[in-house]
Amino acid sequence: MSKSARPTVKDVAQASGVSPTTVSFVLNGASGHVSLETRERVRQAARALGYVPNGSAQALRKGSSRIVLLNVEGIPASNSLGSYIRGLDAELTVHDHVLLVVHGHLSSQTLSDVAQTVSPRAVIDLADAGNADATADTRTSLDSFFAQADVPVQYLVGKDHRHIAAALPEVAELQALAGLRGRLMQHASHAAGLARCATFTLPVSLDVAEERLRSFRTxxxxxxxxxxxxxxxxxxxxxxxRRLGLQAPADLAVVGFDDTLHGALFSPALTTVRIDAEAIGRIAARKALGLPSIDSAVEPARVIVRESG
Structure with missing residues (x-):
């Protein structure tokens, strides 16, 4: 940024190590989902840079409407996400609120314009969850939606595995969330007394994935x-x-996450993790509205044991 240029949201985001969306939320009062430490870091960066929000950005705030805005930009459709949205929507409906889901590839400015138009009661930004720090309270700040890395680790330890790796997606839109999952896997492995958890990325291409796995095994x-x-x-x-002539779980045990139908139909059938995303969504709705927590607890995430693990 040149000395004469007016600092932007992107400049503040780079200086504070978060996304432009989070900067917009923090500086305009819709940051209930962001940790106190992150909020202060963003504000300090803004002060240091002399950043002044423009009129459109100022409009991104907690409003008086009965709308809650959920941003899922870049998060792929999944069983867990669908269940989370159902729970969120159901609980908001009970309290006469409407859920507006924003998805697709939006700029922070576009998201600000949406918020300006609807003046939401609250904003929930799942798309920025990966920028949260992997601290002891990460699971609370993310409403347990992404932070379940200890579940497969504990299961595999129970199967006498002492060297566990994490396979993460090589997709630009998922880098923040993949990074979070990788950090949480490291924490879970360390807590279980294991050696450092190795990580590697896989692209969508099966040919490249085969070569990547071959190199990783070496x-x-x-x-x-x-x-x-x-x-x-x-x-x-x-x-x-299968292309490399390896079998699961004899050569490598494999555990997924999300309990999708096609995982059960694959051969070998996929061992996976199921979370109570609908209950998590209901809790997130009450938190967004400033209501007390409901009595019914979220069912613990559990491993669906099949053939691969």
Missing amino acids: EHPEVTAIAAYNDDLALLLLAAM
Whole structure:
């Protein structure tokens, strides 16, 4: 940024290590989902840069409408996301509020314009969840939606695996969330007394995934189990293993995440993690509206044991 240029949201985001969307939320009062530490970091960066929000950005605030805005930009459709949205919508309906879901590839300015138009009661930004720090309270700040890395780790430890790896997606839109999952896997492995959790990325291409897995096996022959970012990636991994003549779980145990139907239909059937996303959505709705927590607890995430793990 040149000395004469007016600082922008992107400048503040780069200086504070968060996304432009989070900067907009923090500086305009719709940041209930953002940790206090992150809010202060954004405000300090804005002050240091001399950033002044423009009129459109100022409009992104907690409004008086009965609308709650949910941003899922860049998050792929999944069982968990669908259930989360159903729970969120159902709880908001009980309290005479309407859920507006924003998805697609939006700029922070476009999101600000949406908020300006509807003046939402609250904003929930799942798209920026990956920018949260992997601290002890990460799971609380994300309403348990992304932070379940300990579940597959504990399951695999129970199966006597001592060297576990994480397979993460090589997709630009998922880099923040993939990074979060990777950090949480590291924490979970350390807590279980394991060696450092190796991580590697897989692209959509099966040919490239095959080569990537071959190289990973050469570099990490000690790894006996892999926890994948989601079921889609786990199935890609199983397909690459088949090409290399590897069997699950004899050569590598594989665990997915999201309990999708096609995971159950694959051969070998995919072991996966199921979360109570609908209940998490209901809790998120009450939190957004400033209501007390409901008595019914979220069911713990659990492993659906099938053939691959």
